[in-house]
Structures are given as structure tokens and as C-alpha cells.
Amino acid sequence: MDMSFTDQQDVFSDYGSDFTPDEEEILNTLLYPEQDDGPNTDPDLLLKNIEDEQGPRGARVPHRQGQQFPEHSPLPVSKTRITIWLDGDNNRSANIESRKTRLERESSYSIEAPLSPxxxxxxxxxxxxxxxxTKPKKALSVTDLISPSWCELQYWFTxxxxGKKRSTPAMKQGSAVHKVLEDQVHRTVAVDTESxxxxxxxxxxxxIQGLKVLRDTGMTRELEIWGVIDGQVVNGVIDELSYTCPEPDLEEAEEDRNIAKKMPAADQRTITDFLGPSSLESNGTGVLNKLRSSLPGKTxxxxxxxxxxxxTKSIPKAPSFRPTLMQLMLYHRILSDxxxxxxxxxxxxxxxxxKADVSFSDGFIAQIGSLNEDCFLALENPLPTQEESTLPLSQDSMTVLLAHNSLREMWTLMMEEFAHTFSAGAKSIGNVLKAEYRTPTDGAILGNKTFLYDDKVMQEYLDNEMRWWKGERAAEGVCVEEAYKCRTCDFFDECSWRRNKIEEATLKSRERKSSVV
Structure with a gap:
């Protein structure tokens, strides 16, 4: 006969349970994850391995001219939109689901390392x-740095x-949706490489071509990026980059807050107190107007x-959203660099x-050069707000490649394109970040979440995670309030963290009860 944790305590004790109702819920979550069928069972948790060490299978060229995308690709209107104000730990929330439990007698516990050999x-x-x-193994990826934000122990076991997260049917469906979206902007042309x-x-x-498409059409997808975090190379792929602000009200609110921070205090004297208004306004224009005219225009x-x-049809809530939040902020950091x-x-x-200075083969140059018509001819209807490419239209791809016929020269060309696309440097990147949720079957939009980039939060997270990667601290499991994550973990049975937490909770409860008596 099944019996709840409370029923078990009633049988063996004349004083009832040692635990409060909340503590019982947490312990039951740790003990019997398979019985829960709450809304968080859908594991939209670990990020797919979007970084490909083998490189792309071909060159990407613009799918079509103008900004029109293929009609067969689903782009429905979002059903739900949630705006998040990032404010330290205030976004954290526990979501422990109530459920029926059964009897399970635990043997004696001992506090041990999370992964005892x-x-x-x-x-x-x-x-x-x-x-x-470490060489010759692959370098760090965005996935490597973000997946531990769900549970470090789970990623350590993985x-x-x-060696890496195994592909699941759900991940394959997600990759198919990403491919459809990518094909709206690019089409892939096979290119053979010899080295x-x-x-x-x-x-x-x-x-380089992705940045050009971005300026010409206002959007690009699957843009690969590389950065250096704490001395380690990190690779990632941005799903979408566009000139469309996902939440103008949020951006406007951020600008208002930044302006308010720069405003002088009420008792602070201003320059007019010293020079007087007449000194600032001469010939009807004034020094202030001259200063304003000297500032660069808004880009x-x-x-x-x-x-x-x-x-599922629901949008994840904190802390389930934390990996995606950190992922987008890491993209922002690397792209800014x-x-x-x-x-x-x-x-x-x-x-x-x-070998950065070795010349490319003639065959490679010829293949890329043959893409001249797709890659370098001006589009029929470029966006009027965007600048022209740094690559002169009179030059074909063969000429450009011959002038940049090595990795080092190609990288230099890419950085010129970055400088042209992001003319204001890091300020060209909006701080409003967006996570868009779609169904895995037809790609229909379920909703989205928007939030602001926070450099302090990002840096604190990276510092903490790099300490684990460098072996300066042990891997940590989730906090007790997030024990629901154990329900979908493949390593539930062998994770000693769970057993340790049960033991700790039991000891604390008994100490509290004995102190009352």
C-alpha cells in the first residue's frame, strides 16, 4: 500500500512529522520525481549544441533579393509577450508542485562528494x-558556459x-525549425575544402556575408561568433540579429533611467550658476546648441x-528561464567585443x-568566386536606413578573395565588416534581448520574453562558472527550492547531492524540533 511521507512519520512517531508541509513537498520532490506531472516536466532546459567544430557544409548566399521571405515558412504573430526587469535575485522563484507520494525507506546517509568514484x-x-x-579537444562553447546554469552536477555527469549532450528527438525537431528559419534568409551552396x-x-x-545580408535586408540568422572569456576561446551562433527592437517601451524606459542617473542632484550647482545664462546663449544659438550639433547622430x-x-504551450518561468537569459547576455558580451x-x-x-598565413587553394578561391552574382550585386530594394557594404560593388568576390587569400587576411576583412555594421561600436547593440518560443512541429510562435542586458550580472556569472571549469571549486547541485529540476534528470539515481540534501533537511528539522522541546 502506498503511503505519503507524512503517513510514514505518523506510523513511526507519536509526535507526527518532523517536517513542515513545505519541507515535505521538497523532500517528496527529491525522493519521487517520477510521480510528478506538473508543467515543468517539459525539459526545455539544456541548450542544444549549436556550435559545430567541423564548420559549415557550404557557403551561405542571400536567399532572395529584398526583404521578402518565403511564404511557406511559418511566421505567425506571437500569442504571448512577457517583459522581464532584471533585478538581481528578485526574478528567482520556486515552483514545487504538490502531488501524491508513496513510501520509500532510505538507508542511513553520509555526506559525501557529489560524484564519489x-x-x-x-x-x-x-x-x-x-x-x-584542452587541446586537441574542442574549445569552450556558449553551450558549455550556459548549461551549468540549470544544474552544474547534471552537466558534469553529462x-x-x-562527453556531450546526446541528441534527442525534441532537439532534432528544434534543429529542423532553425533550418527553416535560416533558409528564409540564406541558402547553402556546397563548397569543397582541402584543409x-x-x-x-x-x-x-x-x-562576412551574414553581416552584408544584415545591412541589406535588416536581418540575418545563424551568425557565428567567437570570443575570448577569461583567456579561453568561446564559440557560439546567434539565432537572429536584426534592426527591429523587440520591446521599444522597455528600451525607452532604460534610456529614461540612464538619463535620470546622469541628472545632477537637487542641491548640486550647475554651470549656469557660475557663468550665467547669457554666457551660454550667444547669437541666438548658444553654446549648448553647438555642443548638441557636435554630437554624432543616433545610429x-x-x-x-x-x-x-x-x-508545451507555456512559457518557462524563472529559474527555468535562467539558462536562456544567460545565453543571450553572453551573446551580447561576445558580439560587443x-x-x-x-x-x-x-x-x-x-x-x-x-596556419593563419597559408594561402587558400585555387580550387577554394574559384568556388567562392563563382558566388559573385549572389553575394556582391546590389539588392533591388536595400533598406534606405542602412549603409552600403564596405566591399565596392565594382569588385567581384574573386578580386576580394585574392586580396584576402589567407585566414589572417580573411579575419581582417571580417573585422572591417563588423566595424562598418556596428559603426558606433558596442553602442550599436541594443540592450533589449529577446527569447522567442516556437512549437517544434510547425514553428508557430508561442510567445516571447524580453529583458535588459546587465553587464554586472553577466560578469558575476562568468566569474563563478569559470571557477568551476578551472577546478577552483566543486560542481554544485541546484538549491532545495529548485529541486523540481531533479524530476527530469537522467542521473537522478546516482546523484549523491540529492541524498545529501535529504539528510541535511532531516537533521535540521530534528534539531529544530529538539530545541523546541
């Missing part, structure tokens, strides 16, 4: 960075047992969007052991 195994004391992301350097040259060339900003597929030319190309080339 088997007796016959010799523990590997190397850091995760040394074990999994790396140690599988690792040419494969990388193709990846950089696709970024069009670019906004980052990440597309997620979700099997590229826009300001802060990424050292030699660090990238050295990490992947690339």
Missing part, C-alpha cells in the same frame, strides 16, 4: 577544463559519461534574438592550431 576507479583530479576542453584552414575560411566568409541599433522550441575589435585573432588561431 567507484572503489575500483582512480579519481581524475583534473579540472573540467583540462579534462574536456561530460563525464557522454582545416579553408574550412575556417569558409566559416569566416559566411560571417540604428541591432538586437539579438534567440529562438527556442518548446513542447567583436564590434570593438577586442578579440585577438591569434588566440583563436593558436587554440585551433591553424
Amino acid at each position: 567507484k572503489p575500483e576507479e582512480v579519481p581524475d583530479l583534473r579540472s573540467p577544463l583540462e579534462r574536456f576542453r 561530460l563525464t559519461k557522454h 582545416q584552414e579553408e574550412a575556417w575560411g569558409l566559416r569566416i566568409w559566411n560571417v 540604428s541599433k541591432l538586437y539579438i534574438t534567440d529562438v527556442k522550441t518548446r513542447g 567583436l564590434a570593438t575589435n577586442k578579440v585577438n585573432a591569434d588566440v583563436i588561431f593558436d587554440r585551433y592550431e591553424l
Whole structure:
């Protein structure tokens, strides 16, 4: 006969349960995850491996002229929109679902390391960075830095047992949706490469073309980026980059707050107190007007969007949204570094052991050069607000490639395109970030969440995660309030963190009860 945790305590104690109702809910979540069928069982949790070490299969060229996208691709209107104001820990919330529980007797517990080695195994004391992301293994990815925000122990188990997250049917469906969206903007042309350097040259060339398409049409998708975080190379792919602000009201509110911060205090004396108004206004224009006229005009900003597929019709809530939040902010950080030319190309080339100054083969140049008509002819209806490409229209791709016939030169060309696209540097990137949720079957939009980039929050998160990757601290499980995450974890049975938390909760409850008696 099944019996709840409370029923069990009533049988063995004359004083009833040692736990409060809230504590019972948490312990039941840790003990019996398989019985819960609440709204959080859909594991839209771990990010798919969007970074591809093998490089693209072909060159991307504009799908069509103008800004019209294929009609067969679903682009329905969003049903739900949620705006998030990022404010420290205020966005965190517990979501423990009530449910029926059954009897399970736990044996005696002991506090142990989260991953205790088997007796016959010799523990590997190397850091995760040394074990999994040191040459000749792949470099860090955005996925690597963001997945632990769901649960570090879960990602640690994933790396140690599988090396990477295994592909699931849901992930394959999500990749199919991303492919449909990408085909709205680009089409792929097969290109043969003879070396690792040419494969990388193709990846950089696709970024150059993606930036050109962005200026010409106002949008690009699947834009690959590289950065250096705490001395480590990090690779990622931005789902969408466009000139359309996803939440103008949120951006306006941020601007108002920034202006308010710069306003002088009520008791602070201003320059007019010293010079007088007449000194600031001469010949009907005034010094202030001259200062305003000298400031650069407002430039069009670019906004980052990440597309997620979700099997349920609900939009994830905090803290389930935390991985996506950090992912978008990390994209913003890396893109800002590229826009300001802060990424050292030699660090990238050295990490992947690339010969940056070796010339590309004639066959590679010929293949890319044949894309001249698609890549370099002006579009019929370019956006009037965007500037022309840095590549002169009189030059074809063959001429450009011959002038940039190596990885180093190709990288230089890419940075010129970044400088042209992000003319105001990091200020060209809007702080309003958007997560868009779609169904995995037909790509219909379920809704979206928008929030503001917070550099302090991003830096604190990166500092903490890099400490784990470098082995300066052990992997941590989720906090007790987020124990619902254990319900969908593949490593539930072997995770000692869960058992330790049950033991800790039991000891604290008994100490509290004994102190009352």
C-alpha cells in the first residue's frame, strides 16, 4: 500500500512529522520525481549544441533579393509577450508542485562528494577544463558556459559519461525549425575544402556575408561568433540579429533611467550658476546648441534574438528561464567585443592550431568566386536606413578573395565588416534581448520574453562558472527550492547531492524540533 511521507512519520512517531508541509513537498520532490506531472516536466532546459567544430557544409548566399521571405515558412504573430526587469535575485522563484507520494525507506546517509568514484576507479583530479576542453579537444562553447546554469552536477555527469549532450528527438525537431528559419534568409551552396584552414575560411566568409545580408535586408540568422572569456576561446551562433527592437517601451524606459542617473542632484550647482545664462546663449544659438550639433547622430541599433522550441504551450518561468537569459547576455558580451575589435585573432588561431598565413587553394578561391552574382550585386530594394557594404560593388568576390587569400587576411576583412555594421561600436547593440518560443512541429510562435542586458550580472556569472571549469571549486547541485529540476534528470539515481540534501533537511528539522522541546 502506498503511503505519503507524512503517513510514514505518523506510523513511526507519536509526535507526527518532523517536517513542515513545505519541507515535505521538497523532500517528496527529491525522493519521487517520477510521480510528478506538473508543467515543468517539459525539459526545455539544456541548450542544444549549436556550435559545430567541423564548420559549415557550404557557403551561405542571400536567399532572395529584398526583404521578402518565403511564404511557406511559418511566421505567425506571437500569442504571448512577457517583459522581464532584471533585478538581481528578485526574478528567482520556486515552483514545487504538490502531488501524491508513496513510501520509500532510505538507508542511513553520509555526506559525501557529489560524484564519489567507484572503489575500483582512480579519481581524475583534473579540472573540467583540462579534462574536456584542452587541446586537441574542442574549445569552450556558449553551450558549455550556459548549461551549468540549470544544474552544474547534471552537466558534469553529462561530460563525464557522454562527453556531450546526446541528441534527442525534441532537439532534432528544434534543429529542423532553425533550418527553416535560416533558409528564409540564406541558402547553402556546397563548397569543397582541402584543409582545416579553408574550412575556417569558409566559416569566416559566411560571417562576412551574414553581416552584408544584415545591412541589406535588416536581418540575418545563424551568425557565428567567437570570443575570448577569461583567456579561453568561446564559440557560439546567434539565432537572429536584426534592426527591429523587440520591446521599444522597455528600451525607452532604460534610456529614461540612464538619463535620470546622469541628472545632477537637487542641491548640486550647475554651470549656469557660475557663468550665467547669457554666457551660454550667444547669437541666438548658444553654446549648448553647438555642443548638441557636435554630437554624432543616433545610429540604428541591432538586437539579438534567440529562438527556442518548446513542447508545451507555456512559457518557462524563472529559474527555468535562467539558462536562456544567460545565453543571450553572453551573446551580447561576445558580439560587443567583436564590434570593438577586442578579440585577438591569434588566440583563436593558436587554440585551433591553424596556419593563419597559408594561402587558400585555387580550387577554394574559384568556388567562392563563382558566388559573385549572389553575394556582391546590389539588392533591388536595400533598406534606405542602412549603409552600403564596405566591399565596392565594382569588385567581384574573386578580386576580394585574392586580396584576402589567407585566414589572417580573411579575419581582417571580417573585422572591417563588423566595424562598418556596428559603426558606433558596442553602442550599436541594443540592450533589449529577446527569447522567442516556437512549437517544434510547425514553428508557430508561442510567445516571447524580453529583458535588459546587465553587464554586472553577466560578469558575476562568468566569474563563478569559470571557477568551476578551472577546478577552483566543486560542481554544485541546484538549491532545495529548485529541486523540481531533479524530476527530469537522467542521473537522478546516482546523484549523491540529492541524498545529501535529504539528510541535511532531516537533521535540521530534528534539531529544530529538539530545541523546541
